[in-house]
Amino acid sequence: MPRPRKRDYETLRRELIDAGGRLLAEEGPAALSTRRVAQATGTSTTAVYNLFGDKAGLVREMFLEGFDRLTAAFAAVPRTGDPAADLLALGDAYRANARDNPHLYELMFGRPVPEFRPDAEAGRRIQPTFDALIAACARCVEAGAFAPAEPYAIAVQLNAMAHGLASLELRGALGDVEEADAHWKRAYASLFKGLA
Amino acid sequence: MPRPRKRDYETLRRELIDAGGRLLAEEGPAALSTRRVAQATGTSTTAVYNLFGDKAGLVREMFLEGFDRLTAAFAAVPRTGDPAADLLALGDAYRANARDNPHLYELMFGRPVPEFRPDAEAGRRIQPTFDALIAACARCVEAGAFAPAEPYAIAVQLNAMAHGLASLELRGALGDVEEADAHWKRAYASLFKGLA
DNA sequence: GTGGTTACATAACAGTGTTACTAAACCAAG
DNA sequence: CTTGGTTTAGTAACACTGTTATGTAACCAC
Known part of the structure; x- marks a missing residue:
């Protein structure tokens, strides 16, 4: 017993x-x-x-939870009649998530904990986060805001830009909040123009 | 004595x-x-x-050396009569650097060594790397390849995109080499179009 | 009481970054 | 030659880390 x-x-x-x-x-x-x-x-x-x-197992759960939260933040973005604006709002949600949780952001996208490295299964588990972005890109294509292209390929570009900007911003490389705002605005404008 | x-x-x-x-x-x-x-x-x-x-001091030197190498790789990119192509070549050099030295890349742009965090002085020391990118953007503006804009603001966008793509690629998120090639090509094409 | 099982905390181990300590190596002065 | 002073270098010691091993606790069945 x-x-x-x-x-x-x-x-x-x-x-x-x-x-x-x-x-x-x-x-x-x-x-x-x-x-x-x-x-x-x-x-x-x-x-x-x-x-x-082991420790990595605990950190893995925190990693997954970070993505669950990001997915939830994406899901909380209202769907309007303007798909391009919705996609911008997703970018805002991504940025806010990074700024509000800088250490968790680093855990999700970097390697700050030496013992932990995401496995393939973890990679699959975070797919829903990316899927939300792909879906938003698909809506932009369907609505004609973007030129016909594979939503997945577009999502990679948006993802790369957002990650790059967030990383620069968290490192203090984008100046103060207003300057950072301006950089995000310009970058998204350029990329949207290029995708149109 | x-x-x-x-x-x-x-x-x-x-x-x-x-x-x-x-x-x-x-x-x-x-x-x-x-x-x-x-x-x-x-x-x-x-x-x-x-x-x-201390240990962080040693790692700091490696960090600086990583950027010296990237700066040298940028300097080795030939200057042609086509500024846009030169800027693309800079992106290629950035990507090659990341792929050839993934651990060093993570040290330069992430936080894989818990004891080390770049100080403001280190930030100033790596400015020449970014300056090379800014200069290449300026040449694109002067040559009319890009619409008139602050070269620095353009450089931020290119930097963000390159860093995002490289990070995704090093994580295995861009598929095999050919797929990754295609993603880089598309992303740069979109951004260049948006900056024109 | 003994045996068997799971549960839990602590001890032990090997490794880490860092500081403290000791010995080495040399010359100058007496 | 001995003593003192200085820098140099390696090792010991310390506190911490992730992890495994160990011992005790708690329960029921026989």
């Missing part, structure tokens, strides 16, 4: 992920030690290994 | 930076421990602290 569990595993798992998210947001990736995460949830590091396999 | 030095400091400094570069290229950022770098140069970790202040 096994020893009873002190805590519900689902709840503990949730708390560990949340604790990791808080530490990451407040202090950056260097704060993500198994000891600190475990301590923040009143348990021991063994829980990380039992519930996630 | 001080004890004589066993090694010339300039030479040792150079060797430590080179050793770091080799370890980074061959095994990635996780191999960049002070002990391994010191061992590879037949000295002890104290040398890292004496010559660079």
Whole structure:
């Protein structure tokens, strides 16, 4: 007869992920030690290994959650009668996500945690985020805002531009907020013109 | 009368930076421990602290060297009578640099080494790389290939696009080489059209 | 009480960046 | 020659890391 569990595993798992998210947001990736995460949830590091396999498993969940949030932010963008404006709004949502969660953004698109590297399965799991962008591009093509082209190919361009701009902005390379605003506006205008 | 030095400091400094570069290229950022770098140069970790202040100081030199190389790659791009083609060639050089040195690229544009974060001085030191891009954009404006606009503002767009594409490509998100070629080609075509 | 099982925390291990410490190597002065 | 002073260099020590090993706890069945 096994020893009873002190805590519900689902709840503990949730708390560990949340604790990791808080530490990451407040202090950056260097704060993500198994000891600190475990301590923040009143348990021991063994829980990380039992519930996630290892530290990378925990960080993987945080990575996936970052994309879930981005997907949700995209889904929250209202669908108007103007597909081009909707696509711009997606870009705004992407930028806001990066600015509001710089450390999580780096975790999603960079390699700040040495132990973690996304696997192919994780890549598949984040596809919905990109799919939302592809769908928005398809609507622009259908509405005639963009010249006929494969929505996927267009989405790559938009994705690259947004990621490049967000990365530059997070590094402080785009100047103050107003200057950064202007850069985003110009870049999207150029690219939209080029895609028309 | 001080004890004589066993090694010339300039030479040792150079060797430590080179050793770091080799370890980074061959095994990635996780191999960049002070002990391994010191061992590879037949000295002890104290040398890292004496010559660079700390590990971050060594990594900072590698970061700067990465940009020196990129600047050199840009300088090696021949200046033709076609400024737009020259700008494309700069993009190719940027991409080649990223593909040939993926770990160094991540060090230059990401945060793979937790101890190191570029300071403002480092930011100034890498300005020449960006200046080359700005100059190439200026030539496109002067030649009428691009509509009149601040070369700096154009350079930001090109930089963002190139960085986004390179990052996606290094992550395996652009498919095989031919597919990636096509994505780069399309993205630059769209942006150039938009800037015309 | 013993055995078996799961659950959990702690100890132990090997590695990390960094600082502290000790010895080495040399010349000057007495 | 000895002592003192200085720089140089390597190693020891420290606190931290991810991870595995270990020991104890908690429960029921026999």
